[in-house]
Amino acid sequence: MFEACFRDWVETLREILPGEVIAIDGKTLRRSHDRGKGVTLDAMGCQTKIAAQIVDQGADYVLALKGNQSTLATEVEEAFINADARDYADVDSQFLETVEQGHGRRERCRYRTLGDLSGVSRRAGWKALNMIGMIESEREINGVTSRETRYYIASTDTDVSVFARAVRGHWGVENQLHWSLDVAFNEDTSRVRDPDARENLAVMRRVALTRLKHDNTKLGIQSKRLKAAWNEVYLEKLLFEAPKYTAKSSTSKSLNIRKT
Numbered sequence: 001m002f003e004a005c006f007r008d009w010v011e012t013l014r015e016i017l018p019g020e021v022i023a024i025d026g027k028t029l030r031r032s033h034d035r036g037k038g039v040t041l042d043a044m045g046c047q048t049k050i051a052a053q054i055v056d057q058g059a060d061y062v063l064a065l066k067g068n069q070s071t072l073a074t075e076v077e078e079a080f081i082n083a084d085a086r087d088y089a090d091v092d093s094q095f096l097e098t099v100e101q102g103h104g105r106r107e108r109c110r111y112r113t114l115g116d117l118s119g120v121s122r123r124a125g126w127k128a129l130n131m132i133g134m135i136e137s138e139r140e141i142n143g144v145t146s147r148e149t150r151y152y153i154a155s156t157d158t159d160v161s162v163f164a165r166a167v168r169g170h171w172g173v174e175n176q177l178h179w180s181l182d183v184a185f186n187e188d189t190s191r192v193r194d195p196d197a198r199e200n201l202a203v204m205r206r207v208a209l210t211r212l213k214h215d216n217t218k219l220g221i222q223s224k225r226l227k228a229a230w231n232e233v234y235l236e237k238l239l240f241e242a243p244k245y246t247a248k249s250s251t252s253k254s255l256n257i258r259k260t
Contacts, residue, residue, distance in 0.1 A: 052127040055155060062133070062154040062166045072122045076132045076151045079119040080112065091116040094160035110136040111167070113158040128155040133163050180209055184221035214243035 054061040065073040083091055092115030099108045112134045117123045120132065133152040138145065156162055181187040185205045192198045212224045215238060219227065228235045 048125050048127070051129075051155070055128045060128075060155045062152055062156065062163065065151045065153060072120070072153070073151055075120045075122060076134075076153065079116070079132060080114060080134050080151075082119060083114055083116060088114075092158050094158050096160040096164050098164070104142050106140045108138045109164075111160050111164045112136075113160045113163050115158045123153075126153060129153055130155050131158050131163075133167075135167060180213075180221055181205055184212075184225065185209065211238055211243065 051061050051063060065076060083093065088095075094113050096111040097108065098111075099106070101107070114132050114134075115130070117129070117132065120129075123129045131154045133154060135150045135152075136147070137150075138147050152163075152167070154163065154166075156166075185208075187202070187205060190198070190201070192201060208225075209221065212221050215224060217224060217227070217234075228238055
């Protein structure tokens with residue numbers, strides 16, 4: 001009940017945030033996907049019923065493919081192999097390459113979208129499936145290089161900038177939100193078993209984390225939680241004062257983008 005009410009309130013604010021991406025991974029609770037402009041999920045969320053629900057609720061989806069959809073993943077991979085062999089001639093496809101470096105780390109990502117689904121026989125089972133995507137990433141950290149290729153299905157068009165933004169936003173959630181929830185809130189060690197209580201607490205943790213992140217006190221998240229526990233003045237500030245938002249810039253020294 002609490003989550004439903006909270007989502008209804010958030011929905012009243014959503015229309016002033018055009019083009020937002022709601023990123024969900026396997027750690028996020030089962031009923032967490034909400035209405036929005038775009039929803040991204042990792043491989044655990046790549047299910048036909050979830051895709052249909054996202055579309056029915058007025059959003060687009062970008063879903064990662066892995067072993068849970070091995071046949072579909074193979075078809076998507078082969079579709080890209082065949083299109084690449086023809087140099088993507090006469091097909092709806094876009095390409096984007098980014099190079100980001102800084103702090104001893106260099107990452108090159110190649111994003112490719114493809115609208116030709118003729119080789120994807122299982123596409124009929126996915127509501128509004130309109131595009132497949134591929135990302136080839138190459139990371140070099142302190143002289144050690146690693147490479148990875150990932151495949152996606154999506155209900156969006158083949159605009160590669162939209163695809164890249166959705167995936168990068170999802171990575172940001174995995175790297176920031178869930179790390180913070182694990183470290184600052186010990187979410188992984190929670191022993192709450194009642195489904196409603198578990199989901200209500202998860203929503204409250206995310207609300208609290210968001211508020212603490214937008215507090216300008218020069219403390220870490222854990223220290224802010226501790227201060228709020230013993231300092232009522234600080235607690236009142238968090239509860240009743242509007243946070244002061246400041247624009248954030250990338251910490252990387254450079255970001256080069258090439259689009260074709």
